[in-house]
Amino acid sequence: MTQPPAKSKSSLATHPVASAIIAIVLIAAVFFVLYVPLYARATPKVGDFPFFYFYLLIYMPVLGVVLWIVVTVQRRLRPGPVPDAAAAAGADPGEVAP
Amino acid sequence: MSHVNYVTFTIVVVLFLVVTLTGFAAARWRRTEDMMHLNEWGLGGRGFGTFVAWFLLGGDLYTAYTFIAVPAAVFGAGAVTGFFAVSYTIMVFPIALVFLPRLWSVARVHNYITPADFVRGRYGSRGLSLAVAFTGILALMPYIALQLVGIQAVLTVMGVGTTSSNTFLKDLPLIIAFLVLAVFTYVSGLRAPALIAFIKDALVYLMIIVAVLYIPTRIGGWGHIFAAGQAHLKAISPTTHKPNGVFIPISGNSQLAFSTLALGSALALFCYPHAVTGVLSTKRRDVIKRNMALLPLYSIMLAFIALLGYMAVADKTTAGNVKKAGNAQLAVPYLFQHLFPSWFTGLAFSAIVIGALVPAAIMAIAAANLFTRNIFREFFKPDASPRLQTRVSQWVSLVVKIGALLFAVELPHTFSINLQLLGGIWILQTFPALVFGLFTRWFDRWALLAGWLGGMLFGTIAAYKVATPTTSHWAGSVDIEFGHTVYIGLAAIILNLAISVVLTLILRAARVPAGADETLPHQYTDDPAAAPVPVPAAPGLGTAGD
Numbered sequence: 001m002t003q004p005p006a007k008s009k010s011s012l013a014t015h016p017v018a019s020a021i022i023a024i025v026l027i028a029a030v031f032f033v034l035y036v037p038l039y040a041r042a043t044p045k046v047g048d049f050p051f052f053y054f055y056l057l058i059y060m061p062v063l064g065v066v067l068w069i070v071v072t073v074q075r076r077l078r079p080g081p082v083p084d085a086a087a088a089a090g091a092d093p094g095e096v097a098p
Numbered sequence: 099m100s101h102v103n104y105v106t107f108t109i110v111v112v113l114f115l116v117v118t119l120t121g122f123a124a125a126r127w128r129r130t131e132d133m134m135h136l137n138e139w140g141l142g143g144r145g146f147g148t149f150v151a152w153f154l155l156g157g158d159l160y161t162a163y164t165f166i167a168v169p170a171a172v173f174g175a176g177a178v179t180g181f182f183a184v185s186y187t188i189m190v191f192p193i194a195l196v197f198l199p200r201l202w203s204v205a206r207v208h209n210y211i212t213p214a215d216f217v218r219g220r221y222g223s224r225g226l227s228l229a230v231a232f233t234g235i236l237a238l239m240p241y242i243a244l245q246l247v248g249i250q251a252v253l254t255v256m257g258v259g260t261t262s263s264n265t266f267l268k269d270l271p272l273i274i275a276f277l278v279l280a281v282f283t284y285v286s287g288l289r290a291p292a293l294i295a296f297i298k299d300a301l302v303y304l305m306i307i308v309a310v311l312y313i314p315t316r317i318g319g320w321g322h323i324f325a326a327g328q329a330h331l332k333a334i335s336p337t338t339h340k341p342n343g344v345f346i347p348i349s350g351n352s353q354l355a356f357s358t359l360a361l362g363s364a365l366a367l368f369c370y371p372h373a374v375t376g377v378l379s380t381k382r383r384d385v386i387k388r389n390m391a392l393l394p395l396y397s398i399m400l401a402f403i404a405l406l407g408y409m410a411v412a413d414k415t416t417a418g419n420v421k422k423a424g425n426a427q428l429a430v431p432y433l434f435q436h437l438f439p440s441w442f443t444g445l446a447f448s449a450i451v452i453g454a455l456v457p458a459a460i461m462a463i464a465a466a467n468l469f470t471r472n473i474f475r476e477f478f479k480p481d482a483s484p485r486l487q488t489r490v491s492q493w494v495s496l497v498v499k500i501g502a503l504l505f506a507v508e509l510p511h512t513f514s515i516n517l518q519l520l521g522g523i524w525i526l527q528t529f530p531a532l533v534f535g536l537f538t539r540w541f542d543r544w545a546l547l548a549g550w551l552g553g554m555l556f557g558t559i560a561a562y563k564v565a566t567p568t569t570s571h572w573a574g575s576v577d578i579e580f581g582h583t584v585y586i587g588l589a590a591i592i593l594n595l596a597i598s599v600v601l602t603l604i605l606r607a608a609r610v611p612a613g614a615d616e617t618l619p620h621q622y623t624d625d626p627a628a629a630p631v632p633v634p635a636a637p638g639l640g641t642a643g644d
Binding site: 029035036048050060061070 | 177181184189192195196320321323324345346347348353357384387388390391392394395397398401
């Protein structure tokens with residue numbers, strides 16, 4: 001997979017567990033749609049929708065919720081309410097690069 | 099086909115007038131003292147919040163051509179070359195969430211307006227920056243032209259202009275629509291599409307919700323729609339002697355094509371200059387992040403729009419009309435015209451026409467900014483004042499639109515479509531310089547340039563060689579590379595990366611100077627509340643650390 005390499009060491013240092021979880025969640029979010037054999041099936045049908053089409057349709061609202069949680073967690077992890085101070089430089093712990 | 103439905107026509111014209119007025123009024127929206135700065139004209143003051151940005155980005159990324167072409171591809175060939183767009187618009191957001199906030203931050207600190215501005219500052223390389231700017235403009239031109247093709251599809255089905263044998267009269271409605279668009283973009287800049295995006299999105303959502311709830315009740319339900327789609331795709335095409343398409347990608351080859359198309363397109367999307375323009379117009383770093391979670395709502399709409407392709411197959415009249423016209427791109431307009439009452443058809447057609455105007459305006463602005471910042475200022479007039487830069491951008495946006503108009507009117511549509519297909523492959527070749535550049539300065543600038551060139555050449559030649567029994571060249575963007583059926587763009591970027599890595603190692607060993615980097619590590623995560631002070635900095639000089 002072509003993904004940007006991990007570089008933000010500062011974030012990993014401050015919140016290693018949360019950062020790792022976020023990285024795993026984002027990689028999983030891509031993987032579960034990239035790996036087609038998981039869902040390229042006609043059955044089980046959901047309503048009249050073949051599974052393949054249903055899976056991709058339901059994926060999007062789920063993804064939206066997951067990404068919203070990720071973004072919210074990243075905000076929580078940010079130290080102190082001084083976003084515009086240069087002192088906070090390089091310390092956006094939510095910035096995770098899988 | 100020559101019969102014009104006046105109810106439909108009147109509604110389209112009235113809504114077009116509303117949009118025109120909105121476009122001109124937008125100049126006064128969030129007005130600041132000095133409009134003659136590219137931050138104002140070209141980025142709407144860099145002050146859009148989550149709400150406006152959601153409409154703007156949605157209106158920007160999901161183009162009218164998408165509304166026409168994706169269902170047309172699903173109608174013609176099914177899942178692999180059509181429905182992959184859904185998988186692609188899923189993948190793009192988790193990927194973009196990783197790098198877009200960094201791009202936003204560094205662009206905010208250094209007052210970058212285009213992706214090539216960033217590349218210039220990061221690598222201190224005029225050549226690499228020019229390559230990125232050139233690729234961007236090249237990829238945007240046919241994309242703008244295709245927005246016109248989207249409008250044309252609607253006009254054709256409405257019967258407007260098609261009866262005349264005079265080419266000029268035939269294209270007159272299109273020319274008028276585009277000139278109006280060009281003028282209000284010139285006057286209002288990015289504020290115009292931002293405001294019009296509200297109307298566009300409201301209409302598009304209305305159209306698709308009604309279509310999804312209503313059309314299946316008219317043509318026998320979803321079960322019938324999928325069954326008809328499957329039967330059509332299984333049928334053997336008389337010209338190619340192969341099935342028409344793939345309903346569910348079960349074979350290894352079709353799965354690989356499906357996922358590489360999706361991944362390649364997802365990586366490419368936010369390399370497009372118009373996408374970057376939308377991103378940089380936002381107020382805060384969090385606005386971008388939140389939008390990555392909110393934009394998948396648009397993808398749901400896209401998925402249903404894609405399924406309109408199967409509805410067009412299932413509706414015999416529509417399928418017949420499309421076959422008679424010999425143009426799959428008319429599938430959705432015909433479907434609406436046949437099944438909706440004429441007033442609602444008017445609303446739906448307006449959604450497509452207005453849907454074309456928003457991205458076309460943003461693309462023209464993005465291309466104009468690239469020209470002004472990375473060609474005009476970089477190579478011809480380094481001391482250009484913000485005022486002059488804005489003036490140049492305004493004029494270039496006009497030129498770009500007229501160029502696109504000529505494209506759409508004079509050249510066969512297949513030409514624009516092929517070019518847009520190539521555009522996706524080309525723009526992907528700027529990914530290493532742009533996106534990897536946001537994380538590391540490891541790559542050498544010359545190595546990246548060589549990789550870009552290699553990827554561009556390989557991608558273009560490979561796409562040229564794709565043939566089907568009906569088309570000798572440019573028959574698609576999927577081909578067999580190294581024994582696997584993959585998206586050409588993805589194969590090209592792997593080659594691009596290989597060249598970049600190997601050459602970087604060689605140049606490093608040869609101790610070739612790495613060039614200046616005006617960015618600092620913390621600037622990629624900064625979140626300055628105030629927009630950069632509009633001071634014309636000499637390119638690449640003295641802006642570091644401000």
